[in-house]
Amino acid sequence: MLEHHPDLTASVIYGLGWLYLLLFLMNCAWVWRSYHQDGEVKLFGQGVPVASIWALYAAMLGMISTAHLTGSNNPQMFLLRMPDAFKSAVDSLSGPVSFFSLSVGLFVAVILLREWIVKPTVGWVLLNASLIFLALSMTDYDFRQIVGKPDNVPIVAMLFICAYFTWLSFACAVENDKRKAAGKPLYSQEKNDKILVWPDLVYSELICMVLVTALLVAWGIVLQAPLEEPASSAKTPNPSKAPWYFLGLQEMLVYYDPWMAGVVLPSMILVGLMAIPYIDFNKLGNGYYTFNERKFAISTFLFGFLPLWVAMIVLGTFLRGPNWNFFGPYEYWDVHKLELLNNVNISEWFWYKVMNTKMPVAPAGSDQATQIGYILLREWLGLVITVAYLAVLPPLMAVTVFRKFFVRMGFLRFMVLSNLILFMASLPIKMVLRWSFNLKYIVAIPEWFFNI
Amino acid sequence: MLIIIGVCIWGALLSPFAMAWTALAGVTGIATLGTARFMFPNVLVEPPSKFKIGPASDYPLNAVSNKWKDQFGVWIVHTDQYEGKDLIYALSTVCTHLGCTPSWLDGEQKFKCPCHGSGFYITGVNFEGPAPRPLERVGLRIAEDGMLEVDKSMKFQEEMGQWVDATSFVDGSLA
Numbered sequence A: 001m002l003e004h005h006p007d008l009t010a011s012v013i014y015g016l017g018w019l020y021l022l023l024f025l026m027n028c029a030w031v032w033r034s035y036h037q038d039g040e041v042k043l044f045g046q047g048v049p050v051a052s053i054w055a056l057y058a059a060m061l062g063m064i065s066t067a068h069l070t071g072s073n074n075p076q077m078f079l080l081r082m083p084d085a086f087k088s089a090v091d092s093l094s095g096p097v098s099f100f101s102l103s104v105g106l107f108v109a110v111i112l113l114r115e116w117i118v119k120p121t122v123g124w125v126l127l128n129a130s131l132i133f134l135a136l137s138m139t140d141y142d143f144r145q146i147v148g149k150p151d152n153v154p155i156v157a158m159l160f161i162c163a164y165f166t167w168l169s170f171a172c173a174v175e176n177d178k179r180k181a182a183g184k185p186l187y188s189q190e191k192n193d194k195i196l197v198w199p200d201l202v203y204s205e206l207i208c209m210v211l212v213t214a215l216l217v218a219w220g221i222v223l224q225a226p227l228e229e230p231a232s233s234a235k236t237p238n239p240s241k242a243p244w245y246f247l248g249l250q251e252m253l254v255y256y257d258p259w260m261a262g263v264v265l266p267s268m269i270l271v272g273l274m275a276i277p278y279i280d281f282n283k284l285g286n287g288y289y290t291f292n293e294r295k296f297a298i299s300t301f302l303f304g305f306l307p308l309w310v311a312m313i314v315l316g317t318f319l320r321g322p323n324w325n326f327f328g329p330y331e332y333w334d335v336h337k338l339e340l341l342n343n344v345n346i347s348e349w350f351w352y353k354v355m356n357t358k359m360p361v362a363p364a365g366s367d368q369a370t371q372i373g374y375i376l377l378r379e380w381l382g383l384v385i386t387v388a389y390l391a392v393l394p395p396l397m398a399v400t401v402f403r404k405f406f407v408r409m410g411f412l413r414f415m416v417l418s419n420l421i422l423f424m425a426s427l428p429i430k431m432v433l434r435w436s437f438n439l440k441y442i443v444a445i446p447e448w449f450f451n452i
Numbered sequence B: 001m002l003i004i005i006g007v008c009i010w011g012a013l014l015s016p017f018a019m020a021w022t023a024l025a026g027v028t029g030i031a032t033l034g035t036a037r038f039m040f041p042n043v044l045v046e047p048p049s050k051f052k053i054g055p056a057s058d059y060p061l062n063a064v065s066n067k068w069k070d071q072f073g074v075w076i077v078h079t080d081q082y083e084g085k086d087l088i089y090a091l092s093t094v095c096t097h098l099g100c101t102p103s104w105l106d107g108e109q110k111f112k113c114p115c116h117g118s119g120f121y122i123t124g125v126n127f128e129g130p131a132p133r134p135l136e137r138v139g140l141r142i143a144e145d146g147m148l149e150v151d152k153s154m155k156f157q158e159e160m161g162q163w164v165d166a167t168s169f170v171d172g173s174l175a
């Protein structure tokens, strides 16, 4: 490891002090809540209120905060920092494969463990853990360079907001599902929480509007938008990143031809979202939160949104560095990081490896029809696979896993649904194929700008 | 003029609706044409497509010259790695994936694109990342005065079998 910068500076330590102070105050409030709501636990044969454990934790945070706020005179010697062993372990484990598996694993875990996660205490512990992780990571120079960039601050905020609303919707859904199972009325019906639009709703909206505007103005003044060097057609910044909300698309472009990733798949996403009301045949769950009654719809949507969109934004923002290589969160962005990949098309693999011959090429000067024939012959395997994927799989799904769906939806709606799902699945499939077999294109016909 | 009058008379005879639609179509059509006019500016500030780049001896074997990249968007490559022949050729600096400008990495001996990570050998042939085809060559020849001359109005694509074209390279033994 080359020592290119100080990990910690006085201002960072001072700033973290304020963050811990905030955390301390938040936890003081939580102690109060816990004192009134949580009962006691048995510790060493004695009943101890849960609140006392939280109080201990809050006191610790208070001390940490004081240490930061007063101890910034010798940053080199400051001890509260992310351990190097942890950093190198995370860096060596991280890669596109582990990142993607982790995000999918997390997604599955959230759905399976939803009844446990939505408990307020669990939610609070997760929030604290993520904030402390962020605070400790901030003591690393490379992490701070990327996560603390003014450009990237909204993305960190977005992550917390996204997690919070997912948590909230699951909390409401689990509550309603429990009520349904017990034969009780829904939460919103029992605790009639209806309010008047005028004045209650309009007033709270007005207050929100004022607060958000004030926040945006303050943000705009405090964090300056970064300006880069003047644009030049001869020089592309390295790495060159799309606006953050498009980083999912940019990551898709790594695996697909611009036509597919830039035109076909995005239009499929838009059209698919518009088609949802028409292909949805489930009449339950209308106007209230539920998970059990809409398992398929909610999981499919969340899969497309969380691992395939939000996680791709995270990957693109924080983990893609110069030359679009993958970098661990604490890794130095080395422009010369060497990652050799030799990507092959299916046709190359088939003709060179399996058949042990050359690729079929039309003899020079042959007419249009012969050339087309040769190109189709060259790519036959990929074409067959693609056609099979889009034409054979849907009927197969109709008679196996989706049999009930097929019966209830009818032919046309089912075909639309299955094709949309297959298109969505094509992204992770292609990613996995690229990582495991260095596959470039399934069908590669650059002559016609047709690469899949 | 006559046509417009004719159309108006015809529309008036037919019905007010037809006239309204005709007028609308006419106005929209003219507005579209007016917009399309912007595609053909009166002055075009572009570097000339033909330019001299000095004698062949300026370009040593197995080196990529960045000299003309900023101004004209070409690399001059002299190498014997493409099919074992000693060639000088000019590669366009446009990535064949989505059009970013790759950079030549001397240490790794490859062109690497910062946008989605496509990599190309010194020959211009793609080998990593999503780029579906090799970088394009532009025209190169030895002018009458013995200097190399690039002609960016021609381009040669490997996958179309155009790299055998004699205007797409210059014999490297002249260097």
Ligand code: FES
Pocket: A253, B095, B096, B097, B098, B099, B100, B113, B114, B115, B116, B117, B118, B129, B130, B131
């Ligand atoms: S533009 Fe070069 S890799 Fe996408």
